[in-house]
Amino acid sequence: MTQTSDRIEKQILLRAPRSRVWKALTDPQQFGEWFGCELSGPFKAGERLRGRITAKGYEHLTMDLAVERVQPETALAFRWHPYAVEVDVDYSSEPMTLVSFELEERDAGVLLKVVESGFDQIPLARRAQAFRMNDEGWAAQVKNVERYLVQAR
């Protein structure tokens, strides 16, 4: 896994047939189950989809997906607004990040590569805002660092 300020990259080896992985990625219902949302329709390049978030505590939120690429059993890509968790904020004028999935055949199954990029275009203030509500989590993290430092002595 590599990380810069602009992109997140993930790789996961899935021990399942390629067709199965593709279905889990693109079947609206199956996508919804692991991604945590109810999609308004199937993935079609050039179309917009809406997804109602089903994750606990976020059910009041919907997300907009702009589908960019659908290449059967090979690649899927869409744009969206990452971490759009504030109801009273209109995200539509903000730049979207690009999420792309690529499938590669491996002996043991399918290597799925996920890249989300374009975070540098999201206003810094907006990225920071996502955490104002979550300061307790931050305090806990500082405690963890402190604990680590004490142990490292």
Add this chain to the structure above:
Amino acid sequence: MERLCAAGPLSLSELTAGTRVSRQAIAKHLRVLADAGLVAGERSGRETVWELTPTQLRDAQRFLDAISERWDDALERLRASVEEDDQE
């Protein structure tokens, strides 16, 4: 961290001066803090000067970390779902 906060950017020797903690121990602490995104070091001549990471940049990093964590969770659910029916 308190000293960096009060005095601004400091080199390792400046941070070590007047403490009973060894230079190696402080260097190690700085690396841990840097990994956590709390401080950043910049080379200046022969030394590295350390300072606290500006809040907004730190928040930007946390934003990315949180999204990264969500991806890990989601991909783990995806794995569970595709590998489960494979065994059926």
